[in-house]
Amino acid sequence: MERPGGKESVPTALVPRPKPSSFRTAGPPGYGGRILEPGRQQRGGDPSGGEPGLPSTLRTQASHPSAGFTRSQDAFLAFHRDLDFVRKFMKPLLIGELAPEEPSQDHGKNSQITEDFRALRKAAEDMNLFKSNHLFFLLLLAHIIVMESIAWFIIFYFGNGWIPTIITAFVLATSQAQAGWLQHDYGHLSVFKKSAWNHVVHKFIIGHLKGASANWWNHRHFQHHAKPNIFNKDPDVNMLHLLVLGESQPIEYGKKKLKYLPYNHQHEYFFLIGPPMLIPTYFQYQIITTMIRRRDWVDLAWAVSYYARFFITYVPFYGILGAVVFLNFIRFLESHWFVWVTQMNHLVMEIDHEPYRDWFSSQLVATCNVEQSFFNDWFSGHLNFQIEHHLFPTMPRHNFHKVAPLVKSLCAKHGIKYQEKPLLRAMLDIIRCLKKSGELWLDAYLHK
Structure with missing residues (x-):
């Protein structure tokens, strides 16, 4: 050196x-x-x-x-x-x-792909695709606050019966999901030019509107972006032995006769441990313990402000225990939304150990898109453009559809597959890939 x-x-x-x-x-x-x-x-x-x-x-x-x-x-x-x-x-x-x-x-990496990708990025910069529309993000924040207000009004006006409670829970789960997508924008510094402004608003949205931690999210999410679908580097594919993913891990587990769970049935028990439990159990526990363990008092204060606001709002209607149950029911609903949207873009793609590819190729093999529509854009927080988001994390999401044709053209030039699916098929593919991985594990477990 x-x-x-x-x-x-x-x-x-x-x-x-x-x-x-x-x-x-x-x-x-x-x-x-x-x-x-x-x-x-x-x-x-x-x-x-x-x-x-x-x-x-x-x-x-x-x-x-x-x-x-x-x-x-x-x-x-x-x-x-x-x-x-x-x-x-x-x-x-x-x-x-x-x-x-x-x-x-x-x-051993393809220098031509790297050169072409940097030219593509320069073209995107020249087209002002990294410039955000502040009104767009303001309206997103406004519609979240409106939903929070509507939820309170339903209970205030109609009472705390079963029907108003269930309707309110769905409204709040929707606002939580949308707040999750919006904090994602600020966490990626894709709204303001000044990083500090993005950080402040990020803490407000993820902390005060969701009760989570900005630093916890940063530490976890940027590892995922840097090494998507890479074992021991992407925390999103660390399944704590609950699932086996991809094609190599199931065979490794099978050969070693590892059977923490009957993985050949993982496409069935996924419905019990995945969508219902990720946010209300694993994430909620991990967020709180991480803030305390790291003494992240600023993020903890933001999170406490969320819980204080929630309980001040709903304890008068449900009591303390009822408000706790109500909160976890909202988390339960939101968790389904979050898991299906985030996993349909990654879980179905290549998941393996580090192959040391160039940046462009490493993102393309680990991500896929879902077809564009007004509903799909809103429902997924524009993460239906997962490919473009992974290539350009700081690009405002409202510009993904503009850069997508350039990305498709570069993929076609170098023979790299650009995957785009209908929404329902993308979700069903999650179950198909889990079933396939489970079958690979069973075959290796029994015969290798």
Whole structure:
């Protein structure tokens, strides 16, 4: 590795590295969770596809701009809106540049695809597709607040009988789902030019409107975006032995005679442990414990403000216990919505160990789209354009349909499959792929 300002090459292992605990503050507000947890090295490589054991900022800074174009540069461009601002935090972490003779994870990648994708991104920038329509996002926020108000009015006017309660629960579940899509926009810095403004509104929406944690979401979600559908790197495919996914994991489990559950029936018990339980049990527990364990008092205060508002609003109608049951019923309904929308874009795609592809290819094999319609756009928060969202996370969602033809053209040029499905088929494919993976596990378990 070359030292800055010198020609001497020394073994990589001899280069001193900063203490891991310093990495958390190396970025703008909310950014620390995207690198590493305090005092913890990332196993299997950093989120942006760089050198194993190195934080993403170090690897990205080393590869941008003077060390040549690498996959980590594409991740850097994809995740950050204000590049100059972010580089201010990265500069002190630059420990050197990778010498040409040193091994790199970027070998063997299609440089032409990378070059064409960067040209596509430049075209999107020239078309102002990264410029947001603030009125669009304001109207989304307004319709969420309107639904919250309607829900209260139904109970206030019609009382707390079964029918008003069920109707109100569906209205609130809808507002929660839509708030989930909206916080996603601000979390990706796709609304305002200034990162700080996005972070503040993100905390308000995910904290005060949903009772969740912005930093928890950042840490989890950006790992998913950097390494979609990669075992041990994408937390969204960490199924805690409840499911086996893809084609390689079922065979690995089968050969090792691992049978935590009867995986050949996972397409059936998915309906019991997936859609109904993800948000009201796993996410709710993980969010609260993460905020307390990391002493994230700001996010905790935002979350407490949500619960205080909810119970002040509904305890007078249901009592404390009734309000708790009501809240969890809303979470139960929202969880179905969330799981089906988020899994139809990824669970059905390639899920495997790290193949070290270029950025464009790695996103295309792990994502698929759902056909566009006004309902599909609203229902999924424009995540029916999952391909475009993964390629350009900071692009405002109302512009996905404009960049989609350019992405399709690039896929056609390089023979990369661009998958787009009807909504119902996309959901049914979740069950089909779970059944297929379960059958692979059973065959390996019995015969290999």
